[in-house]
Amino acid sequence: MDRRKFLSAGGVSLTAVFLAACGLDRSERSQKLLDLAERKNEGVERTLYRHASMDHAKSSAKLAGMAFPSYFVSQTVPVWDERVRGPWALEVSGLVQRPMRFSLEDLRRLPMRRQRVNHYCVEGWNAVAIWEGVRLSDLARVVGVKSDSGYVDFQSFDDNYHESWDIESAMHPQTLVAYGMDDHMLGMAHGAPARVHSPVKLGYKNTKYLTKIVFLPQRNGGYWSDQGYEWYGGT
Amino acid sequence: MVGSGLRIFNAYPAFARKGEQFCCWPWEHKPIPNALTFGGWLGGARHWHFGLMWVLVVNGLVYLAFIYLHGEWRDLVPRRGDARDALEMIRFYLFVRPSHPMQGKHNAMQKTTYFLLPILAIVQVLTGLAIWKPVQLAWLTALFGGFVWARYWHFMTMVALIVLSFAHIFMVFAVDPYSIQSMVTGGYREDLSPEARNARPFYHLLPRWRNRAAEGE
Numbered sequence: 001m002d003r004r005k006f007l008s009a010g011g012v013s014l015t016a017v018f019l020a021a022c023g024l025d026r027s028e029r030s031q032k033l034l035d036l037a038e039r040k041n042e043g044v045e046r047t048l049y050r051h052a053s054m055d056h057a058k059s060s061a062k063l064a065g066m067a068f069p070s071y072f073v074s075q076t077v078p079v080w081d082e083r084v085r086g087p088w089a090l091e092v093s094g095l096v097q098r099p100m101r102f103s104l105e106d107l108r109r110l111p112m113r114r115q116r117v118n119h120y121c122v123e124g125w126n127a128v129a130i131w132e133g134v135r136l137s138d139l140a141r142v143v144g145v146k147s148d149s150g151y152v153d154f155q156s157f158d159d160n161y162h163e164s165w166d167i168e169s170a171m172h173p174q175t176l177v178a179y180g181m182d183d184h185m186l187g188m189a190h191g192a193p194a195r196v197h198s199p200v201k202l203g204y205k206n207t208k209y210l211t212k213i214v215f216l217p218q219r220n221g222g223y224w225s226d227q228g229y230e231w232y233g234g235t
Numbered sequence: 236m237v238g239s240g241l242r243i244f245n246a247y248p249a250f251a252r253k254g255e256q257f258c259c260w261p262w263e264h265k266p267i268p269n270a271l272t273f274g275g276w277l278g279g280a281r282h283w284h285f286g287l288m289w290v291l292v293v294n295g296l297v298y299l300a301f302i303y304l305h306g307e308w309r310d311l312v313p314r315r316g317d318a319r320d321a322l323e324m325i326r327f328y329l330f331v332r333p334s335h336p337m338q339g340k341h342n343a344m345q346k347t348t349y350f351l352l353p354i355l356a357i358v359q360v361l362t363g364l365a366i367w368k369p370v371q372l373a374w375l376t377a378l379f380g381g382f383v384w385a386r387y388w389h390f391m392t393m394v395a396l397i398v399l400s401f402a403h404i405f406m407v408f409a410v411d412p413y414s415i416q417s418m419v420t421g422g423y424r425e426d427l428s429p430e431a432r433n434a435r436p437f438y439h440l441l442p443r444w445r446n447r448a449a450e451g452e
Contacts, residue, residue: 230282235368
């Protein structure tokens with residue numbers, strides 16, 4: 001390529017960049033390119049993913065405690081009302097050999113995992129807490145997840161909030177169905193009676209107020225990922 | 236990249252881990268004016284940021300390959316005496332020293348800037364990876380002092396890149412406007428260089444009469 005060709009090609013591409021920057025940040029054409037980038041980035045992230053990569057909160061880091069933010073999408077804090085809905089139970093179903101319902105006591109009888117880890121929010125903050133719960137991989141073994149299940153949907157009683165994950169991240173040793181936080185019962189603001197918690201996904205992927213875990217052959221979007229946040233949301 | 240990054244920053248315009256204070260940023264929880272941001276909203280800005288990052292990386296690799304293959308990196312590496320030469324440039328610009336210091340292709344301050352820019356860009360990419368993948372690339376995040384510090388260095392490196400870039404563009408117009416022509420068409424007339432014109436910012440922008448006389452005008 002000689003200098004003249006290089007310059008004209010450069011000029012054309014520069015013009016394209018300026019046009020793209022002039023308020024077209026929500027145009028359809030740029031959206032297509034961004035969707036492509038998101039798909040490619042998901043590929044990169046899934047290639048980088050390792051079960052053995054662990055999150056360790058810095059030993060000098062303080063527990064967030066009361067400063068741990070608590071988001072939900074309902075008008076008011078979602079509370080499981082036993083008089084209306086009967087006793088709470090976690091339903092594990094989909095591509096499993098033995099669909100089951102677990103009461104909180106059932107979950108507590110399974111091997112307990114306690115971990116002090118980061119919570120990474122899509123907004124850019126992180127917060128340290130101690131989580132107690134059952135490894136999702138242990139639950140998966142109890143119900144016998146079938147091999148053709150590639151995705152997991154975590155559903156809640158916080159309106160229609162749910163988020164689906166790739167099964168690899170769900171089976172990460174630090175992915176918990178958590179019922180305890182900072183050595184207390186999980187509080188109402190933080191997703192009681194049980195929630196998903198894992199440092200390997202951004203906060204919005206960690207469904208609170210958990211009701212159902214469904215193993216699926218394909219992804220099933222999610223509350224925030226359907227509104228334009230990345231579906232993968234891995235850390 | 237900067238605009239979408241600032242939009243992302245505005246979703247949590249602070250560095251402190253929740254429940255802690257952050258030592259080294261006086262404007263905690265003060266957002267950047269929206270006019271300086273790009274992407275419309277947090278999710279949109281994230282898509283732009285994670286899309287454009289590949290343009291930045293490819294562009295950077297092409298640049299590094301080019302200056303390596305053409306040997307032009309030799310004009311940029313720091314050499315003994317650079318600090319002294321840079322000090323002489325400052326003395327010249329402050330009218331303490333009457334004549335422009337002798338220089339090679341670039342003056343010492345300029346050379347240091349061009350040497351720092353690619354290094355800062357590499358730091359920018361690495362700190363970006365560190366806060367994008369703080370668990371899968373935990374070793375990288377730890378290298379920068381953990382998530383909070385990696386995010387801080389990502390921000391501060393951006394500030395440094397902007398300061399150096401604007402200083403560079405300012406100096407092009409203020410001392411060496413003739414270089415714009417050589418950026419576009421190639422070639423460089425040594426008799427128009429700042430050294431030949433004894434040029435300080437906004438001083439001696441025109442070619443010296445002496446040089447013109449020598450050319451027989």
